[in-house]
Amino acid sequence: MTELQFGEPWFGIPWLDAILRILVVVGVMTFTVIYLTYGERKVVARFQMRLGPMRTGPYGIFQGIADAVKLLVKEDIRPRAADRWVFEFAPYATFIPVFLVLIVLPFARDWGVRNLTLGLFYVFAILGLNIVGILMAGLGSGNKYALLGGVRAAAQMISYEIPLVVSLLAVAMVAGTLDLNAIALNQADRPYVLLQPLAFVIFFTAMLSELHRAPFDIPVAESEIVGGYFVEYSGIRWSMFQLAEYASLWAFSIFGSVVFLGGWAFPKGDDWPWPWQLFLTFVKSLGFILVVMWVRATMPRLRIDQLMNFCWKVLIEVSFALLIVNGIFLYYDWPHELLALVNWAGAIALLGFIGARGARKARVSQYVGLYRREGVTAP
Amino acid sequence: MTIWPEEAIVRRHGETEFEFDTVDMTVNVGPQHPATHGVFRMLLTVDGEVVVDCEPYIGYLHRGLEKLTENADYRQAMGWWDRTDYLAGLNCEGAWCMAVEKLAGIEVPERAEYIRVIMMELSRINSHFMFFGAFGADVGSFGTSFTYAWRERERIYDLFEEVAGDRMFPTYFRIGGVTMDLPENFEARCRWLLGSIRQGLEDLDGLLTGNEVFVERCRGLSPVTPEQAINWGLTGPLLRATGIPWDIRKVEPYSIYDRLKFEIPVGTQGDVFDRWMVRLAEAYQSTKIIEQCLDEMPKKGLVLNPNLPKTLRIDSGEVYFRTEGTKGEYSVYLMARGGNKPYRAKLRSPSFCNLSALREMVIGNYVADAIIILGSLDIVLGEVDK
Numbered sequence A: 001m002t003e004l005q006f007g008e009p010w011f012g013i014p015w016l017d018a019i020l021r022i023l024v025v026v027g028v029m030t031f032t033v034i035y036l037t038y039g040e041r042k043v044v045a046r047f048q049m050r051l052g053p054m055r056t057g058p059y060g061i062f063q064g065i066a067d068a069v070k071l072l073v074k075e076d077i078r079p080r081a082a083d084r085w086v087f088e089f090a091p092y093a094t095f096i097p098v099f100l101v102l103i104v105l106p107f108a109r110d111w112g113v114r115n116l117t118l119g120l121f122y123v124f125a126i127l128g129l130n131i132v133g134i135l136m137a138g139l140g141s142g143n144k145y146a147l148l149g150g151v152r153a154a155a156q157m158i159s160y161e162i163p164l165v166v167s168l169l170a171v172a173m174v175a176g177t178l179d180l181n182a183i184a185l186n187q188a189d190r191p192y193v194l195l196q197p198l199a200f201v202i203f204f205t206a207m208l209s210e211l212h213r214a215p216f217d218i219p220v221a222e223s224e225i226v227g228g229y230f231v232e233y234s235g236i237r238w239s240m241f242q243l244a245e246y247a248s249l250w251a252f253s254i255f256g257s258v259v260f261l262g263g264w265a266f267p268k269g270d271d272w273p274w275p276w277q278l279f280l281t282f283v284k285s286l287g288f289i290l291v292v293m294w295v296r297a298t299m300p301r302l303r304i305d306q307l308m309n310f311c312w313k314v315l316i317e318v319s320f321a322l323l324i325v326n327g328i329f330l331y332y333d334w335p336h337e338l339l340a341l342v343n344w345a346g347a348i349a350l351l352g353f354i355g356a357r358g359a360r361k362a363r364v365s366q367y368v369g370l371y372r373r374e375g376v377t378a379p
Numbered sequence B: 001m002t003i004w005p006e007e008a009i010v011r012r013h014g015e016t017e018f019e020f021d022t023v024d025m026t027v028n029v030g031p032q033h034p035a036t037h038g039v040f041r042m043l044l045t046v047d048g049e050v051v052v053d054c055e056p057y058i059g060y061l062h063r064g065l066e067k068l069t070e071n072a073d074y075r076q077a078m079g080w081w082d083r084t085d086y087l088a089g090l091n092c093e094g095a096w097c098m099a100v101e102k103l104a105g106i107e108v109p110e111r112a113e114y115i116r117v118i119m120m121e122l123s124r125i126n127s128h129f130m131f132f133g134a135f136g137a138d139v140g141s142f143g144t145s146f147t148y149a150w151r152e153r154e155r156i157y158d159l160f161e162e163v164a165g166d167r168m169f170p171t172y173f174r175i176g177g178v179t180m181d182l183p184e185n186f187e188a189r190c191r192w193l194l195g196s197i198r199q200g201l202e203d204l205d206g207l208l209t210g211n212e213v214f215v216e217r218c219r220g221l222s223p224v225t226p227e228q229a230i231n232w233g234l235t236g237p238l239l240r241a242t243g244i245p246w247d248i249r250k251v252e253p254y255s256i257y258d259r260l261k262f263e264i265p266v267g268t269q270g271d272v273f274d275r276w277m278v279r280l281a282e283a284y285q286s287t288k289i290i291e292q293c294l295d296e297m298p299k300k301g302l303v304l305n306p307n308l309p310k311t312l313r314i315d316s317g318e319v320y321f322r323t324e325g326t327k328g329e330y331s332v333y334l335m336a337r338g339g340n341k342p343y344r345a346k347l348r349s350p351s352f353c354n355l356s357a358l359r360e361m362v363i364g365n366y367v368a369d370a371i372i373i374l375g376s377l378d379i380v381l382g383e384v385d386k
Helices: A014-045 A063-073 A085-102 A119-127 A128-138 A144-175 A180-186 A197-210 A235-259 A275-300 A304-331 A338-358 B005-012 B065-070 B078-082 B090-104 B110-139 B146-163 B186-209 B214-220 B226-232 B237-243 B272-295 B349-354 B358-363 B367-377 B379-386
Strands: B025-028 B041-047 B050-057 B317-325 B329-337 B343-347
Touching: A014 A063, A014 A275, A014 B065, A014 B078, A014 B090, A063 A235, A085 A119, A085 A128, A085 A235, A085 B343, A119 A180, A119 B349, A128 B078, A144 A180, A144 B025, A180 A235, A180 A275, A197 A235, A197 A275, A197 A304, A197 A338, A197 B050, A235 A275, A235 B041, A235 B343, A235 B379, A304 A338, A338 B214, B005 B050, B025 B214, B041 B367, B050 B367, B065 B078, B065 B343, B065 B349, B078 B090, B090 B110, B090 B317, B090 B329, B110 B146, B110 B186, B110 B214, B110 B349, B110 B367, B186 B214, B186 B272, B214 B272, B214 B367, B272 B367, B329 B349, B349 B367
Parallel strands: none
Antiparallel strands: B025 B041, B041 B050, B317 B329, B329 B343
16 A cells, blocks of 8 residues: 655654654644735735735735734634534534645645545545534524524535546546545656646636635625625634634645646656745645635626526536546547547636526616617607 | 324324425514614514514614704704704704795805815715625625725815814704815815725625626626516615616706706616616716816805804795605705794605505515625615614
């Protein structure tokens, strides 16, 4: 078994090696999350013609740390109507799965906590647990907004998990392995986004939904249910939810960049030393995160039925069709170039379908002078 | 021993069909809620995600405007009227001034009329920008539309500050004219501002009108037929969105609106999307009106009637003065029985009448849609609660 692919254990002791690596990953994750919150505020502020945080340190770079300190010392309130144990354990149940995902992600060829031969499968399994904490928070808070948010989140995440998993399976079929490090290594000369663009589009859409990001942010809809499932949380427990949200954004970005963009391996990752590999991983994941923020800053929110329709009537069909096409191509051993061509056609067709529905339906000038043209008169 | 839900039902209700009883849930939206645009509360009864009943509660901002007005001098009362539609204070004080002028038969110098129209139309644009921003936030664009709209609002307020010394409640009009003449560079600044406003409108149009999600959310949502609109007493952009070209500035012109050329934008469906588009088109028309005023207005002249009495006393009479406010028909009823105070003052506030149709529009839609229908009514609570 290749239980330990990431080089020799540190100090020759496997358990000490595991603990040290976990500590490093947790440290990096905490730092990243703090700066992701700052980064999101800055990026979105730029989209909105604002400056964002500017006061705490030069360009507000200490804002994330100040926020973290503030959240740690705030009072932790538990509403009387809340179900005590469910309410208090919900943040952990949300956070732990995200953390568990980080264990298998390869940051560089020799750098991760542990590499599993079934890494991709492990990620699917663990991500499914995420919903438990959110549902716990929604039901345990004793708040109707939280209940609505929790139930919305449950419906949404269960639905979007299917296209997410199926699109990743399509890639796994092409790669011929479920080992994340091997998938990255396979892309040393061309990333899978070129071979499987349709899978990438489906993955990215479903990822936005799993992360509760706009335009799929209905479980936390600020203007409708005022934050959804974490509306009753405060202080450290609220920050656990935030931590989980940003950590999962980060984890998903690294995961997506490993599976589709070549992770640490493309370009030249296999030839050049580990700093280059780490750099590639971080640049690609930050690119992912930037696109997510960009979408958030510009897209309105879908309604629950439209969200479900899009998943069940479009994404699932397309992803299963993709799976079947991939299977046929691989079974008969037809060339990969042809498969890529079919995939590109599919991706363009899907985006075109969405784009055609979103085409501008009306212009302001149509509304002026309408009553003259159609002969409407004042009553 | 584990009790399964079916078993629990049997124990409670005896052997019946296995059907879960569902209970409608009441969700209290407001008075502190990001989507109620002020202190408005609605009690939604929801069946899952679908609204089955909606009970609006108003009055959190009631200040007794009419009673206060009856106890104040005609001139003093104006400050209260600013604070009804606080997004377009000048339209409200304009309505008040014009009503009193009509009642007392006071002439207004021509230059003052032009200044008033410019300021009122700027206020209208300002109020519409507030709608664009807040409505975008309701639909969920995370404040981007808000900041887009805020840029122009800030510039309009800057101009107000230069003209009148205050931003939100300028109290710039007087019975018989306006307080003071425009500053020197007003025309140049105003023309620059108009360009900026058009740019802002284009930005908002590009951000939301062409957006797939926005179109999906708003098109065909809560369509209102012209008959319904008239029966419910809707006015303003809500009425025009149904296809009825009813604008007091055209059908019963006041001030100098009969000299100006502008169109009444109307929709066809009366749905939320049409309300959005009609308001966009209206803002463009307002910029046109301001441009005409800048071209045509006398460059010099009095801005306040010099023959005003020291204390305005009106013997007797009554007047009902209709204006096109930003939200609809903003009308003032005044009754005088001698003295320097009105005997009775009454405000027909458009937001209040439009809001009364909320229940009919909301029932049967999703919770998320209830929020944006409320947003599309564009209420301002100072005007609803008076």
